[in-house]
Amino acid sequence: MAVLDSSDNRVVLRARGIAKHYGGVRALKGVDFEIRAGKVTTLFGENGAGKSTLMKILAGVEKPTRGVLELGGTEVAFDNTSEALARGIAIIHQELNLAPNMSVRDNVFMGRELRTRSGGIDYAAEARAVRDAMERLEEDIDPSTLVSELRLGQQQIVEIAGALLADARILIMDEPTSALSAPEVEVLFRVIEELKSKGVAIVYISHHLEEALHVTDYAVVFRDGELVAQAPVEDIDMAWVIHKMVGHKVESTVGSRPPAELGEVLLSIRNIVVPDPLTAGRNVVDGVSIDVRAGELVCIYGLMGAGRTELMEAVAGRMQTSGGEVRLAKRSLAGASIRERIQMGLSLVPEDRQRDGLVQMMSIGRNMVLASISSFTRRGWLVSRTEAQRIQHGARETLVKMGSPKDLIGSLSGGNQQKVVISKTLLTNPKAMLLDEPTRGIDVGAKSEIFDLLAAQAKRGIGVLFVTSEIGEALTSSHRIVVMARGRIVREFATAEATRDEVMAASGENVAVLSESQETGEIQ
Amino acid sequence: MRDHSPAGTGARNIGIGRIVLEGRALVALAVIVVLFAALSPTYLSADNLIVMTRHVAVNAIIALGMLMVILTGGIDLSVGSIVGLSGVVAGALLQGWNLSLIDVVVYPKVWVVVVIALGVGTLVGLINGILVTRFKVAPFVATLGMMYVARGSAMLIADGKTFPRLQGSPELGNTGFAKVGLGRILGVPMGVWIMVVIAVVAFALLSRRPFGRWLYAVGGNARAAELSGVPVRRVERRVYVLSGFAAAVVGLVIASELTAATPQTGESYELNAIAAVVIGGAALSGGRGNVRGTLIGAFVIGFLSDGLVSVGVSTFWQMVIKGLVIIAAVALDQFQQRIKRPVAPAAGGESPGADAGGGQPVGTLPVELEPRKPTKGKN
Known part of the structure; x- marks a missing residue:
């Protein structure tokens, strides 16, 4: 040394x-x-x-x-x-x-x-x-x-x-x-x-x-x-x-190979238009269409401000759209509230987990079941045993490392907090999951665990649509990459055939700066 | 896995002081009881206890409604006025409802009177809720406005006077109103029973129904709650309805106890209720608080006030002492929050604040505890 x-x-x-x-x-x-x-x-x-x-x-x-x-x-x-x-x-x-x-x-x-x-x-x-x-x-x-x-x-x-x-x-x-x-x-x-x-x-x-x-x-x-x-x-x-x-070797995760078999189209986004809430007449998302099939991991890659977050929030029901349609398992989501969308099987893991993902004053367990709480009531009353089982199941499934589920959520590391947010979504039994920058600010180990988890969920037949700004993630953890720039889709790649430079170039990114250490990129 | 729970570390470090701090409201109550029992021989007599508990019940019922509102990060200043309004509505109806259009005076049955009076209070609560959720008026302002509106309405209905003798008369078939507050079951006044029932219902609602969980989520982080599918607006609207209802109940209890309804009844009750809630450990910014604490808070205030009266402390000193108790309660609460803030990462965790998730640095003001309402331009 x-x-x-x-x-x-x-x-x-x-x-x-x-x-x-x-x-x-x-x-x-x-x-x-x-x-x-x-x-x-x-x-x-x-x-x-x-x-x-x-x-x-x-x-x-x-x-x-x-x-x-x-x-x-x-x-x-x-x-x-x-x-x-x-x-x-x-x-x-x-x-x-x-x-x-x-x-x-x-x-x-x-x-x-x-x-x-x-x-x-x-x-x-x-x-x-x-x-x-x-x-x-x-x-x-x-x-x-x-x-x-x-x-x-x-x-x-x-x-x-x-x-x-x-x-x-x-x-x-x-x-x-x-x-x-x-x-x-x-x-x-x-x-x-x-x-x-x-x-x-x-x-x-x-x-x-x-x-x-x-x-x-x-x-x-x-x-x-x-x-x-x-x-x-x-x-x-x-x-x-x-x-x-x-301190030990990390395996690189999730193959970029296409899945064995893709199911039917679960999530169909058609010509979504999202007006800019701050500037009249401007659209932050301008006619985007994406299909996500059962078992498929689709990555939206793009720069900040490309409209990725807005697209996700519009699909999840948070932002108003001015055009287009979202269908989940062939049912139109037009006019559905966030709550209704979750019940139909579509939910979002937001970009900013502190602001949008977690209730800091609540315990780990209560955060985990927040979105699915109505599903384990008997005549409207909570059943504590079922709740405890759900929490245990969620923590196991997402590998949350915690002392007790009664601890405050703030006692967890960023990676574990993110796993709780993902677990909260999974407990709603989604058909399709939206994840906005699911690995923002978390460590390498947790990142690979999260992508392993997503891959496992996809294998079970869930459609996964995630946003990332890390090219390594896009290339190693998806089946398909959709590149967005200025509110539109500029290119699509089958991940197996995509190269780092092509994807970055499509997004408008300057390739020269970061491509030197390309060979080590899959760690990310 | 190591135990990093805040309680675990705290108990080891602070021991007995910790226990006193945790149960400080209860300790305060015990101190009050022991102190006044020593100073005044009649303080702990059965009669006095019943009288004091009756006083407590009035505040506790309102405070339980207030607790729900405060848990969502709101506040309800209109409850005192609702107390006056519902009492006056009941009084007016019992004295005869003059339908001047058809020139008939109607004397509704007592249960009808009760339902209408409760309905009026609940309606005021609903208006509060709609103002807050639909028209986005800040809870403080919306309920401040309704505080004046409800009080003014009570004055108008009563023409500023008192409705006396509400016991009704057998000929008119509207007797029995006095039982609402003065009736006793097992020697315990009705008002106290009503408090018990409302407390049990509130407890069940908060801890055993999704609605209760949603309250805490909305108060803790409304944005996250919304994205988790919590019907945030419905929850917010409903807490004002519940609060209005609770206040209306109190209006009836008081009117019945006095067999008279005065439009001024309930002035500053909202402040007593807020005091009970915060003494009980609730955060005014929302997301933290419970039924047990609020009840204890109401008992602290009630037993303290009556104790001071019984040993002959002047009204002016009573106010000063009550104020100091409230401040001490909240100051202690802040202290407690600070020492129990999650500073210890779970096994395999990270240093506090290494990620935004670590919360704020130890020892700083709890700015994070402010509820995060959905901000403009992001709907």
């Missing part, structure tokens, strides 16, 4: 023996860690490995239970993020910390508003700065736009812009690209290069391994709260990272 030279004088921040305990749980077990000026240090590790906890400690969000931080050789302790920020440490959070009711400008400068001489807020200067930052990020977002009106990807850009404007010496990026499209990622990478050349130290966390390897200078791998390996990027490859992360 390569050991980095710790006498490197470019080290700007050094963490020594950092440990963090939450109650009886040791999230970090004494970590030594360094960050270098002008370099990108990437933290690899599955969920729960301790990456995010360490970042929160660096950024002043949390205090370590033990251990010290040295900034430029002097010991520091942060009580909150503004103290860290004052010392030049900024963080782009994985979960977007924006106030949706406020404008982009007000969000970017929240807590560090620019003042005029009379003590008021210098809105003009703030807006100028935001505009400059947006220009650097090649985004066309007006500073006065409300954050609630932005797509998730654009919101992430706003977070990044905020971090840029903080003029930090150390910039922590926790999953900065989870909602970005490929061109946006490319711009971000350019900005990172620019920051590096100015001597900014960057700490990077991403579940997207190839992307992370592409951008990094130093790789640091965490497992179970410990730093298990670190090396300069020249000395390592994807296989090394995965090996260190997981």
